[in-house]
Amino acid sequence: MAKLSSKKGSGGYIFAAILIAVIYVINTFLVENIYWSNAETSQRVSKSNNSLNRMNSYLSELNKNSLSIAAGVGNPMALIAQTDGLYANIQDAEKQFESIEGISPEATKRYSYAKAMIETYKKRLEALGTGTIESGDQNAMSDVMNFDLYSLQITASEMLTSTIDIVNSDTAKMNAKNTAKSYILMTVMMIVAILGEIAVWLFARRAKKARLELEEREMRLAEVDAKLKNTRQKASDLAVMNVLTGMKNRYALDNDISDRLESGRFQIAVFDMDNFRSINDTYGYDFGDEYLAAVAERLKQEFSDVAEIYNITGNEFCFVFNKNISESQATGIAQNIQRVMSSPYEVLNLTVQLPCSGAVYHYLPGDCLNVNSVLVKLDTAMRNAKMNGGNMITTVMNI
Secondary structure, three states, X not given: OHHHHHHHHHHHHHHHHHHHHHHHHHHHHHXXXXXXHHHHHHHHHHHHHHHHHHHHHHHHHHHHHHHHHHOOOOOHHHHHHHHHHHHHHHHHHHHHHHOOOOOOHHHHHHHHHHHHHHHHHHHHHHHHHHOHHHHOOHHHHHHHHHHHHHHHHHHHHHHHHHHXXXXXXXXXXXXXXXXXXXXXXXXXXXXXXXXXXHHHHOHHHHHHHHHHHHXXXXXXXXXXXXXXXXXXXXXXXXXXXXXXXOOEOHXXXXXXXXXXXXXXXXXXXXXXXXXXXXXXXXXXXXXXXXXXXXXXXHHHHHHOOOEEEEXXXXXXXXXXXXXXXXXXXXXXXXXXXXXXXXXOEEEOOEEEOOOEEEEEEEEOOOOOOOHHHHHHHHHHHHHHHHHOOOOOEEEOOOO
């Protein structure tokens, strides 16, 4: 009987040793799989963001040439000739991006919109080169540049930036998923190892211990589930919020007013500070972020009761006024917004002050098909104000 008992005990040790070995082999395989998956994802994101940023940069260069033509600076035909090389670079970046595997359908869709806008931009510029410039009609050429090509470039640039945001968001989700897998894997391995030891040393009490471990696992899974729900809620909030200013972002604006475009009537305005880049160039990006945060906080304090405020891009703020605000009231409030944004602000013991420009749109039902068109009209009007010296408010004319 003693020998039989000894054999049974040895069998328990052998079983425990095999179980632990199997768990560690599986764990090693899965950890390696997660590691290489993260590495591949990082490489794909780096390559895709590089391609998209190159496209955006070359597109900006194209637009600078266009603006130079519109302003009558330089040789128009020479500037347009330069666009061939820039557009070839854009096409190279497009080929690089399109060769990347694993890009999500949503990112691919946004990229397709951007590519279509870039192609339209090039065709319009080529048409301009063979028509208006040859005729020397500078006014007509300026109108096309300011009201047509500029809008296409802004839209394409926003679509490229949106594609980068989507790729980064998809990557963050995938990395979070892999991290969750790692934690679950380590937890399961630890629990199984503990159960194996209990099976060896306390074989007689294995049933009771197993039940206790099962209850503990359920509690941990419940905690993990609660954390995952909290994380999903935070991720949902971040998708429609600017982290720096705590305001709703461009996507939240799209969600909030898209349904109002066909039959709604409302007042909307955009503002940004003139030459804000000088702040970043002079004091650094951290200082610029603090400045923006201070301006945003003041705007929320002063105007959140009369408008929904959005930080749609960089230092650009959008105000959708309450339904009870009339045209004349919106114009008056816009002047107060300009005053607040142009006021001196003390940031990191330094006083800074920049003028700002804005545009007000008395929107009528059916004026635009989508939110992007609304913003293009507002941005175009505001850009014209800046080109005329800035520090002013203009009104979008209804057509």
